[in-house]
Amino acid sequence: MTRAALQALLSHWVRSPFQLAMLLAGLALATALWSGVQALNTEARTAYATAESLLGGGNAARLTAPAGQIPESEFARLRRAGWDVSPVVEGRMAMGQTRVTVLGIEPLTAPAGGTSEELVAPDVTDFLAGLGFAHPQTLDEIGPRALDLRPSQAVPVGTVLMDIAQAQALLDKVGFITHLTLAPVQRDGLTPLATLAPDLRLTPPEDGADLAGLTDSFHLNLTAFGLLAFAVGLFIVHSAVGLAFEQRRTMFRTLRALGVPLRHLALLLAAELALFAVLAGVAGLALGYLMAASLLPDVAATLRGLYGAPVPGALQFNPAWAAAGMAMTLAGTALAGAQALWQLWRLPVLAPAQPRAWAHAGMRSLRLQGGVAVVLAITAVILAQTGGGLVTGFALLAAALLAAALIMPLVLAGALALGQALARGPVAQWFWADSRQNLPRLSLALMALLLALATNIGVGTMVSSFRTTFIGWLDLRLVAEVTVTPRTPSEASALQDFLQDHADAVLPTQRMDARLAGQPGQIYAMKDHATFRDSWPLLDAVPQVWDRLAAGEGVLINEQLFRRAGLRPGTAMLDLPELGGVPVLGVYPDYGNPRAQAIIGQDLFRATWPETPISQFALRSETPQALIAVIQDEFGLPSGQITDQAQAKALSMSIFERTFMITGALNVLTLSIAGIALFAALVTLSGMRLVQLAPLWALGLTTRRLAALELARALVLAGLTLLFALPVGLMLAQILLAVINVQAFGWRLPLQLFPADWARLALWAGLAVLAAAVPPAYRLWRYGPNQLLRVFAHEK
Template sequence: MSNNLIRISWLCLKIFIAHYRQAPLQAGAIGIGIILAVTLLTGVRATNENAIQSYSSATELLSQQARWTITPPTGSRLIDEAVYFSIRDAGFNQSLPVLQGIATSQDGKRWRIQGSDLIAALTAFKPQKSDNQTSKSGLFSTPIPLADILSGAPIVLASQAQAKRIAQGGELILSGVNVKVIALDDTSQLGSEILMDISLAQRILNQPNQLSYIALFSDILSQQTQLEQLLNSQANLVESDNGDGLTALTESFHLNLTAMSLLAFVVGLFIAYNGVRYSLLKRQRLMTQLQQQGVAKAPLMLALSIELLLLVIIGSIIGFILGLQLSHWLQPMISVTLEQLYGAKIFPGNWHWSWLLQAIGLTFFAAIAACTSLFIQLIKQPLASNSGQMALQRGAKSVHKFQLAIAIVLASIAAALIPLSQDYRYTMVLLGLIIIAIPLTLPWCLSVLVSLLLKLIPKGLLHYQVTETKELISPLSLAMMAMLLALTANISMNTLVGSFESTLKNWLDARLHAELYIRPASTQMDKVVTFLTQHKDVDAIYKQWYISSKQAHLPVNIVTRDKQSLKETTVFKETVDNMWPEFFANRLVLISEPLAIKLNLNLGDEIELTALANSRFTVGGVFFDYGNPYGEILISPATWQANGLPETPLSLAIDVNGESSKLQQALQQAFSIPDAMIFSQQKIKQQAIIMFKRTFSITQVLNTLTLLVAAIGLFSACFMLTQARMAPMARLYAMGVNRRQLTSLVFGQMLIIVLFTCLVALPTGAILGYLLINKVTLQAFGWSIAMQWDWLAYGRVVALALISSLLAVAFPLYLQTKRPLISSLQREVI
């Protein structure tokens, strides 16, 4: 029995393959949907997993992963180089000094640089050969002039990709120092940083005898007490967290990317399902004939399932390859974003065959789930039933009402639970229910809107045009649902980005009260303050102090400023009554909005600051803070002094009487302060807008790709639908309707459907944008954003949808109308 089932199924499969040879467009439509879905899913997954893997395998450049790190003492940004020599003399030889900072190139761009003991890194920590790594790859694939580096030559190392960006001619000027750039293989784990010997870095950053941290590579657990006594409060000893800190910081960012890729995956599946639906429609008569010849339904369904599996496997393999290429294109954008926002280094990643198997499994499961209703309909169809489009459209109204009922249930669940959700992960799941509900309502909404329009149209050809439009809703519903998802995502994302940019600009205007901001070396701070006090162009000097600490395992900065700066630059979300007097009386602290959300703190709550001796305070205010990955706690200057914290400020803000550029030049001439440590107010605003836009730039790219996927799906749907409608068009032509009128009729019908879809997309996009702003972004990043409408952006999205839909109709219509219309009538009779 089983052999007979397999034999007949194989026969049916050969017949289906022969059918696709006659109609390759049908197989192409299914394959395109699967390919696009898997491409976007794999591309984003590879990018995400590569970034997360980079956190856990992050190494000291040209070396191995540090097990412990010696960081600057409380209240300081740097370590004295003498600490490094003392621990080396004590026998801790497996260590590496590191100095990090920002240097400015001759074109005004800022680059992350890192200085290290290159000789030690290249000799003591030379990587061992393994099965998949030889000494000819990675770091050692390019000869490095160790003798020149040892003699103090200005040589820097960069990955090949980074070297192309920063120095096409092999040379670069960093903070006035002309350096030679040597490009290493991208597998050398340099990421986007520029590596150099520590003596050169100290010169470029103007930080003589200073270090950012010291990396320890040996397990010093048994010697921990000895090392801590040796450091003697000159520095702090911290155990490596294997990238857990960065993973937690960037979790919301990666979740955002995953959500967008899943949305694109769903849009691609809509396209694939539409192709399967059309293919089954065109083969109804064939399958009826097979059953009339004695073929049972079981082998027929098995053959259809095998056919779908083969299409899924072929489409997934092609999509997997394209997805890896997409990840290669997306990674530079992700790297720049994560490195500038969080200081994370992203290395070239690896891919795994298991991703392909998972993509095939997920796509096949989704395709089977989507096509089950079609298969059941074929099984239940009587052999004597009529084949053709009307057979599938018979239950369209009941299907639309059923979809509407499901959408109402899903939306009701989300509406009831979203106000209760306090975690962005759960909110994203509930948002997913809304995203599923939105397209399910579309066929019913389109039917209602077209029915209302029909009442306004007089009898005649125009009335027929609108009446037939109602019949097109069912065959076009899947393509339009995919388009609606893409439009909704674009509108909501444009709302989020536009609102964020406006809110950020307003916040920066209030936050930046001085014309010039500088961060000189701590050893120069007193001299710089004296110089500024005596300078005739300086109207006022504002000071800021801060230390790094932890609060409930979260990294935080404890900050204070002079009284005037505190009052003028702190933009509050909410405060208690009589806040400032209580704050300056050392009874209150002010916390940033992101930290308040993460710690679930409200006004009047008690907070214990582990970094301070007098540690118990009351939360007196919550202030806005955008783009800072770390929480911030403001304390009064008196509280800072009472706890014996360092008196030397870490940064200065200056009110300038005249041109700030002249004062900047005078400071650099007097103290050799690098360009990267001096900021004008305008420069900060410009860089902040650029950097924070990058937070959403990748999702905007994915949104555009999703819209492109939907447009391709619409094209294939229109192409197939136009083929199916040539007989009705031929009948109209036979009744006296000329070709120009026929073309206008088809374009008009498509225009009505797309315009009504855009009309539905506007409120759904606004709802999704509201939830993204007021729930997801607030919970994930801790940013309150004032929602603003960007009608110009909405207009561009709608115009793009109209253009793509008209192009989708134009090409197939042109091909079909070139054929003799009488042949379409003959084909309908056959």
């Protein structure tokens, strides 16, 4: 019985291979997008874990000095006092054809449990003699080299691990270390560090480079877009399964009439779905892997550019990722097929074999859908009014989008009813009425199209708003024509003396790490200069802000700190180390920086932390290229240490573009999936439509005209969907800009409108819809009398 029943059920797909292909394609693409995004996230998180485990699994506290470096003698003094500390020297330098972070460790005292210990232990003699380790990708980037470097996956990308003595020599830091790591467990009865080394600052482990925490919002964004694409794919599956169910109602009735029990039939249908899910899941995983592999270099560049996170550009296969992707596919298929199975369960054995009266049942389900949409819309409003946090932001986004998608068929039904009321000719009247009647069959595909279009508009508006604001901000922030980064404090001192006579203005940058309102961040010194007074962008400020800043009467804070800590200029105070509470004078935008930041006047900074070295010089000059040449001649600085304004802007823009390249790619893929959904629905529908269209042909409408009307119907429905998608997309953009971005990155951007982008999207969507609608319309046009007459022949 099982074999015969299964054969009968599967015969539908044998006769409708295209429909099967669409179902599998929808599921495979949905899986591909979801699993591709997850592969990117998994790879990045593995890289963060690698970075953190290199030196004691991220559990080691650090001792740092405000001046940026610690004399080596301090290490010896603390060891003699019984403290289990280990020296680390760290710095950036050019190596071969790239720039790397050189990490020097002392292997005999390095904290136990770190990857470095496992790596170095077998070859400690070679390590002490000059052997280093680097990720294979880093070695490729370095190219030919003089150092003895061995490949290791345990070292983060962009880092070279070596013995501290060699690193000090390479970084020109002989006699100095960058920080000391403290073993988690220390002996009892030691002299407190505050007494022993009062100048050193203890940084708890959680304040370190918590890459996973810093990049969480970036990955959450990716996950949200992946989930959205997956949801759009599931609309296809739901639509295809639902239509196949309708087409097979006669078969179900016959099978049950012939003695196949309902439970058995339901199990067979579930097994059929599971089989499809496994087939499409495997294909989707393969596609997702390819997609992730092609996008990973851009994601890695973004993570390195934005957060300094060392992520390799090559993808590793992870079985757990594949298993999770397959589970998601099976769960999604079950969700998409649940309604069809439920309908089968409730189908009386003698139910009419004709497809149900769509207009009636469709309108009933539309009303139910409308009710759910209203509930979701109310939820979204409540979340918008009361919610906080990134997860709540995404919940708001999901509720608002789903409410819009569910309400759309009702809006379309209303528009079509209006069209019918205004129509004059019989064909026009039929066109609108028929479009309305067939709306339930197309609504899932149209909802998928709406989601794809709204996402395109929303994300496009967000990215374009961001780009416009970012470019304007860069122009203001990067006023200095040249930026010079000294390699050592002594070089900084020499440069300052030299530059006084060669640049129009010298604006030194000094900074130190500090906790700001409980968050890890940095304090910068700002020189009182017309460059900043005229150009530095401010979002909010007290009167005479620059005078007061120069006088050391307060602090400027970045937008991230302002939003997270709620520090309003004029009323709030910010606690700074050594200075106590300082009035907040203003807030400045600081796009691209995930951390809190504060700026105080240079005089106050130098008086408070006199040992802090100058990390960079911003130089004003009317002849920047000549100035760069003079500095290079005098100090022999490599090109990486001197940046002109154009280079800096280009670098910032390239990081920006790469950051949003993946959202652009997901946008295109989501729109493609929606196009396929529409195509699948129209093709499936075209077979079912023959019964409705043949009588019209018999009444005197040519197949050519009917085909044109079918095409027009698809365009009208897509056009109405696009019109509806516009406000939904702008709502999405507003949520992204005002809620998600604020929660994820800490900054808020003004919403700007880009009608040219919408026109371009409308064109693409129109082409996608035409591509989806032309084949079935063409097939209808080419139908010969034999195929059409079969409809009447079936009457006998």
